[in-house]
Amino acid sequence: MLQEYMILSIILFCIGVVGLISRRNIIVIYMSIELLLNAVNLSLVAISADMADASAQVMSIIIIAIAASEAALFMSLFVVLFKKKSSLDANIFDMLGSKR
Amino acid sequence: MQNEIIFAILALLTIVSSIVMISAHRPIDSALAFIVALICIAALFGLVNATFMFVVQIIIYAGAILSLILFIIMFLNIKDENLPDEKNKNWWLLGTSFIVAPFGLILIDLIIRSDITINRVPAEGFGNIKDVGLTLFSKWVLPFELVSILLLVALVGAVTLAKRES
DSSP: OHHHHHHHHHHHHHHHHHHHHHOOBHHHHHHHHHHHHHHHHHHHHHHHHHHTOTHHHHHHHHHHHHHHHHHHHHHHHHHHHHHHHSOOBTTTOOOTTOOO | OHHHHHHHHHHHHHHHHHHHHHHOSSHHHHHHHHHHHHHHHHHHHHHTTOHHHHHHIIIIIIIIIHHHHHHHHHHHTOOGGGSOOOTTHHHHHHHHHHHHHHHHHHHHHHHHHSOOOOOOOOOTTTTSHHHHHHHHHHTOHHHHHHHHHHHHHHHHHHHHHHHSOO
16 A cells, blocks of 8 residues: 555655746645645654654654644745735846835 | 445545646635535545544634635635636646646655554554543643644734734
Protein backbone atom coordinates (compact mmCIF):
# COMPACT_ATOMS: atom_id res chain seq x y z
CA MET A 1 0.00 0.00 0.00
CA LEU A 2 2.91 2.37 0.65
CA GLN A 3 4.05 2.44 -2.98
CA GLU A 4 0.61 3.41 -4.28
CA TYR A 5 0.38 6.18 -1.70
CA MET A 6 3.81 7.51 -2.63
CA ILE A 7 2.93 7.47 -6.34
CA LEU A 8 -0.33 9.33 -5.67
CA SER A 9 1.57 11.84 -3.56
CA ILE A 10 4.11 12.43 -6.35
CA ILE A 11 1.32 12.94 -8.89
CA LEU A 12 -0.45 15.45 -6.61
CA PHE A 13 2.84 17.28 -6.01
CA CYS A 14 3.44 17.56 -9.77
CA ILE A 15 -0.11 18.90 -10.33
CA GLY A 16 0.51 21.48 -7.60
CA VAL A 17 3.82 22.57 -9.15
CA VAL A 18 2.16 22.93 -12.56
CA GLY A 19 -0.59 25.11 -11.07
CA LEU A 20 1.96 27.15 -9.11
CA ILE A 21 4.04 27.92 -12.20
CA SER A 22 1.47 28.42 -14.90
CA ARG A 23 -1.43 30.32 -13.28
CA ARG A 24 -1.60 34.05 -12.67
CA ASN A 25 -4.60 34.20 -10.34
CA ILE A 26 -3.18 34.59 -6.81
CA ILE A 27 -5.97 32.63 -5.12
CA VAL A 28 -5.28 29.64 -7.38
CA ILE A 29 -1.54 30.01 -6.68
CA TYR A 30 -2.28 29.89 -2.94
CA MET A 31 -4.41 26.78 -3.33
CA SER A 32 -1.63 25.12 -5.34
CA ILE A 33 0.74 25.72 -2.42
CA GLU A 34 -1.81 24.07 -0.12
CA LEU A 35 -1.98 21.12 -2.54
CA LEU A 36 1.81 20.72 -2.29
CA LEU A 37 1.55 20.61 1.52
CA ASN A 38 -1.25 18.06 1.28
CA ALA A 39 0.78 15.80 -0.99
CA VAL A 40 3.61 15.84 1.55
CA ASN A 41 1.12 15.09 4.36
CA LEU A 42 -0.25 12.13 2.41
CA SER A 43 3.18 10.56 1.99
CA LEU A 44 4.05 11.20 5.66
CA VAL A 45 0.88 9.49 6.90
CA ALA A 46 1.45 6.54 4.56
CA ILE A 47 5.02 6.13 5.86
CA SER A 48 3.75 6.33 9.44
CA ALA A 49 1.19 3.61 8.77
CA ASP A 50 3.81 1.43 7.14
CA MET A 51 6.33 1.80 9.96
CA ALA A 52 3.64 1.63 12.69
CA ASP A 53 5.11 4.77 14.26
CA ALA A 54 3.14 7.91 15.12
CA SER A 55 6.06 10.36 14.67
CA ALA A 56 5.31 11.05 11.02
CA GLN A 57 1.70 11.84 11.91
CA VAL A 58 2.96 14.39 14.42
CA MET A 59 5.09 15.92 11.66
CA SER A 60 2.06 16.26 9.43
CA ILE A 61 0.05 17.83 12.29
CA ILE A 62 2.82 20.45 12.58
CA ILE A 63 2.68 20.97 8.80
CA ILE A 64 -1.09 21.53 9.08
CA ALA A 65 -0.50 24.14 11.81
CA ILE A 66 2.05 25.92 9.56
CA ALA A 67 -0.48 25.83 6.70
CA ALA A 68 -3.12 27.39 8.95
CA SER A 69 -0.85 30.30 9.93
CA GLU A 70 0.09 30.70 6.27
CA ALA A 71 -3.62 30.87 5.40
CA ALA A 72 -4.18 33.75 7.82
CA LEU A 73 -1.29 35.75 6.33
CA PHE A 74 -2.32 35.03 2.75
CA MET A 75 -5.90 36.07 3.38
CA SER A 76 -4.94 39.45 4.88
CA LEU A 77 -2.53 39.91 1.96
CA PHE A 78 -5.34 39.22 -0.53
CA VAL A 79 -7.56 41.82 1.14
CA VAL A 80 -4.81 44.49 1.15
CA LEU A 81 -3.75 43.84 -2.46
CA PHE A 82 -7.32 43.73 -3.74
CA LYS A 83 -8.14 47.02 -2.00
CA LYS A 84 -5.06 48.65 -3.52
CA LYS A 85 -5.14 47.40 -7.11
CA SER A 86 -8.65 45.84 -7.43
CA SER A 87 -7.27 42.89 -9.34
CA LEU A 88 -6.12 39.34 -8.66
CA ASP A 89 -3.45 39.27 -11.36
CA ALA A 90 -0.03 38.26 -10.07
CA ASN A 91 1.66 40.20 -12.88
CA ILE A 92 0.39 43.50 -11.46
CA PHE A 93 1.89 42.93 -8.03
CA ASP A 94 5.48 43.75 -8.97
CA MET A 95 6.05 46.91 -6.93
CA LEU A 96 8.21 45.26 -4.22
CA GLY A 97 7.60 47.98 -1.65
CA SER A 98 8.03 50.98 -3.95
CA LYS A 99 5.43 53.76 -3.68
CA ARG A 100 4.13 53.47 -7.21
CA MET B 1 -8.82 -6.31 -2.21
CA GLN B 2 -11.60 -4.07 -0.94
CA ASN B 3 -9.05 -1.51 0.24
CA GLU B 4 -7.42 -1.39 -3.21
CA ILE B 5 -10.75 -0.63 -4.90
CA ILE B 6 -11.55 2.15 -2.42
CA PHE B 7 -8.03 3.52 -2.85
CA ALA B 8 -8.36 3.54 -6.64
CA ILE B 9 -11.67 5.43 -6.53
CA LEU B 10 -10.36 7.98 -4.03
CA ALA B 11 -7.09 8.48 -5.91
CA LEU B 12 -8.95 9.07 -9.18
CA LEU B 13 -11.29 11.57 -7.50
CA THR B 14 -8.37 13.41 -5.90
CA ILE B 15 -6.39 13.69 -9.14
CA VAL B 16 -9.39 14.78 -11.21
CA SER B 17 -10.53 17.39 -8.70
CA SER B 18 -7.03 18.82 -8.32
CA ILE B 19 -6.69 19.11 -12.11
CA VAL B 20 -10.05 20.92 -12.13
CA MET B 21 -8.73 23.11 -9.32
CA ILE B 22 -5.66 24.33 -11.21
CA SER B 23 -7.48 24.79 -14.52
CA ALA B 24 -10.74 26.52 -13.49
CA HIS B 25 -11.06 30.15 -14.51
CA ARG B 26 -13.07 31.53 -11.59
CA PRO B 27 -11.55 31.14 -8.09
CA ILE B 28 -14.82 29.94 -6.55
CA ASP B 29 -14.84 26.91 -8.87
CA SER B 30 -11.30 26.00 -7.96
CA ALA B 31 -12.06 26.41 -4.24
CA LEU B 32 -15.03 24.04 -4.50
CA ALA B 33 -12.94 21.50 -6.43
CA PHE B 34 -10.22 21.81 -3.79
CA ILE B 35 -12.71 20.90 -1.05
CA VAL B 36 -13.43 17.63 -2.89
CA ALA B 37 -9.69 16.90 -3.14
CA LEU B 38 -9.16 17.62 0.58
CA ILE B 39 -12.03 15.37 1.68
CA CYS B 40 -10.70 12.58 -0.54
CA ILE B 41 -7.25 12.98 1.04
CA ALA B 42 -8.89 12.79 4.47
CA ALA B 43 -10.58 9.55 3.43
CA LEU B 44 -7.21 8.24 2.27
CA PHE B 45 -5.87 9.02 5.77
CA GLY B 46 -8.73 7.02 7.21
CA LEU B 47 -7.92 4.11 4.92
CA VAL B 48 -4.53 3.57 6.63
CA ASN B 49 -6.02 3.76 10.16
CA ALA B 50 -4.80 7.29 10.84
CA THR B 51 -8.08 8.25 12.51
CA PHE B 52 -6.86 11.36 14.31
CA MET B 53 -5.32 12.73 11.10
CA PHE B 54 -8.64 12.07 9.35
CA VAL B 55 -10.48 14.22 11.91
CA VAL B 56 -7.81 16.95 11.86
CA GLN B 57 -7.79 17.10 8.08
CA ILE B 58 -11.57 17.49 7.90
CA ILE B 59 -11.84 20.01 10.75
CA ILE B 60 -8.84 22.22 9.96
CA TYR B 61 -8.42 21.97 6.19
CA ALA B 62 -11.90 21.38 4.81
CA GLY B 63 -13.53 23.20 7.70
CA ALA B 64 -11.38 26.16 8.68
CA ILE B 65 -8.97 26.99 5.87
CA LEU B 66 -11.31 26.36 2.96
CA SER B 67 -14.21 28.20 4.57
CA LEU B 68 -11.79 31.11 5.15
CA ILE B 69 -10.92 31.05 1.43
CA LEU B 70 -14.59 30.93 0.41
CA PHE B 71 -15.38 33.73 2.87
CA ILE B 72 -12.61 35.92 1.44
CA ILE B 73 -13.67 35.20 -2.16
CA MET B 74 -17.23 36.22 -1.36
CA PHE B 75 -16.10 39.19 0.77
CA LEU B 76 -13.95 40.64 -2.04
CA ASN B 77 -16.92 40.47 -4.45
CA ILE B 78 -14.73 39.54 -7.42
CA LYS B 79 -16.12 40.53 -10.82
CA ASP B 80 -15.02 39.07 -14.12
CA GLU B 81 -12.97 42.14 -15.02
CA ASN B 82 -10.93 41.82 -11.83
CA LEU B 83 -9.66 38.40 -12.84
CA PRO B 84 -6.49 38.18 -14.94
CA ASP B 85 -7.31 37.50 -18.58
CA GLU B 86 -5.28 34.36 -19.08
CA LYS B 87 -5.90 33.88 -22.79
CA ASN B 88 -3.21 31.25 -23.28
CA LYS B 89 -3.91 29.51 -19.96
CA ASN B 90 -4.38 26.04 -21.43
CA TRP B 91 -1.16 26.30 -23.45
CA TRP B 92 0.69 27.43 -20.32
CA LEU B 93 -0.72 24.48 -18.37
CA LEU B 94 0.22 22.06 -21.14
CA GLY B 95 3.75 23.40 -21.54
CA THR B 96 4.43 23.43 -17.82
CA SER B 97 3.18 19.88 -17.44
CA PHE B 98 5.59 18.81 -20.19
CA ILE B 99 8.39 20.41 -18.19
CA VAL B 100 7.33 18.95 -14.82
CA ALA B 101 6.32 15.47 -16.05
CA PRO B 102 9.88 14.04 -16.49
CA PHE B 103 10.74 14.77 -12.84
CA GLY B 104 7.56 13.07 -11.68
CA LEU B 105 8.16 10.08 -13.94
CA ILE B 106 11.72 9.69 -12.65
CA LEU B 107 10.45 9.76 -9.04
CA ILE B 108 7.64 7.27 -9.76
CA ASP B 109 10.12 4.96 -11.50
CA LEU B 110 12.42 5.20 -8.49
CA ILE B 111 9.55 4.35 -6.11
CA ILE B 112 8.48 1.35 -8.21
CA ARG B 113 12.02 -0.03 -8.49
CA SER B 114 13.01 0.36 -4.86
CA ASP B 115 11.70 -1.85 -2.10
CA ILE B 116 10.59 0.66 0.51
CA THR B 117 7.76 -1.17 2.25
CA ILE B 118 8.43 -2.50 5.73
CA ASN B 119 4.89 -3.68 6.56
CA ARG B 120 5.35 -3.57 10.30
CA VAL B 121 2.20 -4.68 12.11
CA PRO B 122 0.70 -1.73 14.02
CA ALA B 123 0.06 -2.04 17.73
CA GLU B 124 -3.39 -1.79 19.28
CA GLY B 125 -4.82 1.72 19.04
CA PHE B 126 -2.37 2.96 16.39
CA GLY B 127 -3.15 6.43 15.09
CA ASN B 128 -5.84 7.33 17.59
CA ILE B 129 -5.71 10.48 19.66
CA LYS B 130 -3.91 8.90 22.62
CA ASP B 131 -1.08 7.47 20.54
CA VAL B 132 -0.52 10.67 18.54
CA GLY B 133 -0.85 12.88 21.62
CA LEU B 134 1.66 10.85 23.63
CA THR B 135 4.16 11.05 20.78
CA LEU B 136 3.54 14.78 20.34
CA PHE B 137 4.09 15.62 24.00
CA SER B 138 7.02 13.31 24.62
CA LYS B 139 9.28 13.32 21.54
CA TRP B 140 8.08 16.44 19.74
CA VAL B 141 7.64 19.03 22.48
CA LEU B 142 10.12 21.55 21.02
CA PRO B 143 8.51 21.73 17.53
CA PHE B 144 5.13 22.04 19.24
CA GLU B 145 6.28 25.08 21.23
CA LEU B 146 7.90 26.61 18.12
CA VAL B 147 4.60 26.18 16.25
CA SER B 148 2.81 28.06 19.01
CA ILE B 149 5.25 30.98 18.58
CA LEU B 150 4.73 30.80 14.79
CA LEU B 151 0.95 31.01 15.22
CA LEU B 152 1.37 34.06 17.46
CA VAL B 153 3.62 35.75 14.87
CA ALA B 154 1.12 34.96 12.09
CA LEU B 155 -1.71 36.45 14.19
CA VAL B 156 0.21 39.68 14.82
CA GLY B 157 1.30 39.85 11.18
CA ALA B 158 -2.22 39.39 9.85
CA VAL B 159 -3.57 42.12 12.13
CA THR B 160 -0.83 44.62 11.20
CA LEU B 161 -1.20 43.88 7.46
CA ALA B 162 -4.93 44.41 7.58
CA LYS B 163 -4.72 47.62 9.64
CA ARG B 164 -1.90 49.36 7.80
CA GLU B 165 -4.12 51.54 5.60
CA SER B 166 -6.07 53.38 8.30
